[in-house]
Amino acid sequence: MxxxxxxxxxxxxxRRPAQPQYDAVRPAVIARCRSTDDVAEAxxxxxxxxxxxxxxxxxxxxxxxxxxxxxxxxxxxxxxxSVADGRATIGAGARLAEVYxxxxxxxxxxxxxxxxxxxxxxxxxxxxxxxxxxxxxxxCDRLVAATVVLADGNVVEGDxxxxxxxxxxxxxxxxxxxSLVFDAVPSPAATRFRIRWARERAAxxxxxxxxxxxxxADEVTASLAVTGDRVEVFGASLDRFDPGPFVDGEIDVxxxxxxxxxxxxxSEEDDERVVHSRSEFVRAALPRAVIDELLGTGCELNxxxxxxxYNRVPVDATAFAHRDERFLLEHVGTDRDAVRRSWSIxxxxxxxxxxxxxxxPDVPDWHTAYHGPNYERLLSLKHTYDPTNTFTFxxxxxxxx
Ligand SMILES: Cc1cc2nc3c(=O)[nH]c(=O)nc-3n(C[C@H](O)[C@H](O)[C@H](O)COP(=O)(O)OP(=O)(O)OC[C@H]3O[C@@H](n4cnc5c(N)ncnc54)[C@H](O)[C@@H]3O)c2cc1C
Numbered sequence: 260m261x262x263x264x265x266x267x268x269x270x271x272x273x274r275r276p277a278q279p280q281y282d283a284v285r286p287a288v289i290a291r292c293r294s295t296d297d298v299a300e301a302x303x304x305x306x307x308x309x310x311x312x313x314x315x316x317x318x319x320x321x322x323x324x325x326x327x328x329x330x331x332x333x334x335x336x337x338x339x340x341s342v343a344d345g346r347a348t349i350g351a352g353a354r355l356a357e358v359y360x361x362x363x364x365x366x367x368x369x370x371x372x373x374x375x376x377x378x379x380x381x382x383x384x385x386x387x388x389x390x391x392x393x394x395x396x397x398x399c400d401r402l403v404a405a406t407v408v409l410a411d412g413n414v415v416e417g418d419x420x421x422x423x424x425x426x427x428x429x430x431x432x433x434x435x436x437x438s439l440v441f442d443a444v445p446s447p448a449a450t451r452f453r454i455r456w457a458r459e460r461a462a463x464x465x466x467x468x469x470x471x472x473x474x475x476a477d478e479v480t481a482s483l484a485v486t487g488d489r490v491e492v493f494g495a496s497l498d499r500f501d502p503g504p505f506v507d508g509e510i511d512v513x514x515x516x517x518x519x520x521x522x523x524x525x526s527e528e529d530d531e532r533v534v535h536s537r538s539e540f541v542r543a544a545l546p547r548a549v550i551d552e553l554l555g556t557g558c559e560l561n562x563x564x565x566x567x568x569y570n571r572v573p574v575d576a577t578a579f580a581h582r583d584e585r586f587l588l589e590h591v592g593t594d595r596d597a598v599r600r601s602w603s604i605x606x607x608x609x610x611x612x613x614x615x616x617x618x619x620p621d622v623p624d625w626h627t628a629y630h631g632p633n634y635e636r637l638l639s640l641k642h643t644y645d646p647t648n649t650f651t652f653x654x655x656x657x658x659x660x
Pocket of ligand 1: 313315318321334371376377378380386429431432616
């Protein structure tokens with residue numbers, strides 16, 4: 260383990276989270292970990308000095324939960340990707356671009372998100388939505404084993420109960436995961452599509468999308484984004500491309516991209532701006548008047564389809580409690596009040612459930628919002644695996660310190 264303090268050349272590079280609003284949260288020390296033993300040593304160091312401790316994967320947490328004024332466990336050297344018998348073993352410090360590149364060499368992939376610098380650990384532990392999700396489920400649905408260092412330094416290979424909790428409760432709650440094993444799937448030949456219209460068409464496109472995308476064939480994942488002066492339906496199809504009800508947009512189709520290239524082509528660059536975001540799952544179509552009101556706030560709106568394989572898993576089969584939703588609606592903008600207004604307009608029509616990977620410090624009743632009926636079981640597992648409440652933050656299981 261390498262300890263990196265504020266005077267070290269690497270300190271400023273490693274301490275910075277991906278979200279600029281948490282730049283000012285400076286760790287007392289960074290433990291750069293290259294192995295599971297290093298993580299155990301880092302935890303012992305934090306214990307001996309009474310420092311709070313936080314693991315970081317890709318550093319993308321919207322609520323700044325991978326930033327700390329104590330000891331930051333930095334895992335980027337642990338990023339190896341290997342495959343045996345169709346199972347992918349991935350170091351907890353790997354970013355998604357490394358994961359897709361590494362697995363593609365074996366003709367494989369896993370269902371996961373698009374952001375190339377998003378960490379596999381944070382993404383998996385909170386669920387994992389992506390272009391293959393309606394076909395194969397969440398990233399965490401493919402998780403079959405994990406190595407975890409508990410607060411007292413004990414290393415455990417996740418047993419059934421711990422694995423259940425790691426499948427979607429949200430990162431940083433039970434211990435530090437150092438490696439994840441997934442049931443991989445074939446890296447597909449797929450078609451990427453983008454269908455665009457001027458913003459004036461947004462209301463009718465949203466109205467059509469919400470009736471169609473969550474019920475489309477599992478092979479089709481079509482998201483919708485309203486940004487600036489346009490509205491776009493985009494995604495991938497594992498089958499022949501069919502624009503469905505969207506024949507009148509400006510259609511751009513590519514079927515010559517490898518799977519990692521396709522993912523990359525749909526990913527957003529990391530945003531240098533301080534952006535605010537709130538979101539909720541939705542179970543029934545939004546009325547047209549609500550859509551019109553949402554479009555009046557000036558916020559960006561992102562609609563992600565659920566349904567398909569996501570919703571065929573029983574709610575108590577994994578910690579991820581959102582198996583009955585039609586889509587996820589995210590409100591994004593640089594004006595926090597506008598984002599709040601937009602969220603409030605949609606809220607009466609939403610399910611009250613919130614994606615653990617899009618944490619929202621202002622959400623009412625966060626226990627139910629993140630964990631639904633799985634909350635009590637998760638709380639009991641928290642007491643079993645982290646009885647000292649070492650891994651904590653506001654809205655964490657077991658309560659913040
Ligand atoms: C640009 C961008 C694109 C995104 N795209 C998608 C997407 O396509 N699909 C999707 O589902 N989500 C997406 N997200 C949301 C993303 O899933 C979450 O932000 C996720 O928490 C990021 O994980 P991370 O490892 O990068 O973040 P981090 O901030 O490092 O970690 C998130 C949480 O997990 C904990 N954690 C990290 N590593 C470990 C570990 N090894 N052991 C235990 N706990 C750990 C942290 O302490 C923190 O609480 C996106 C986010 C951004 C900013």
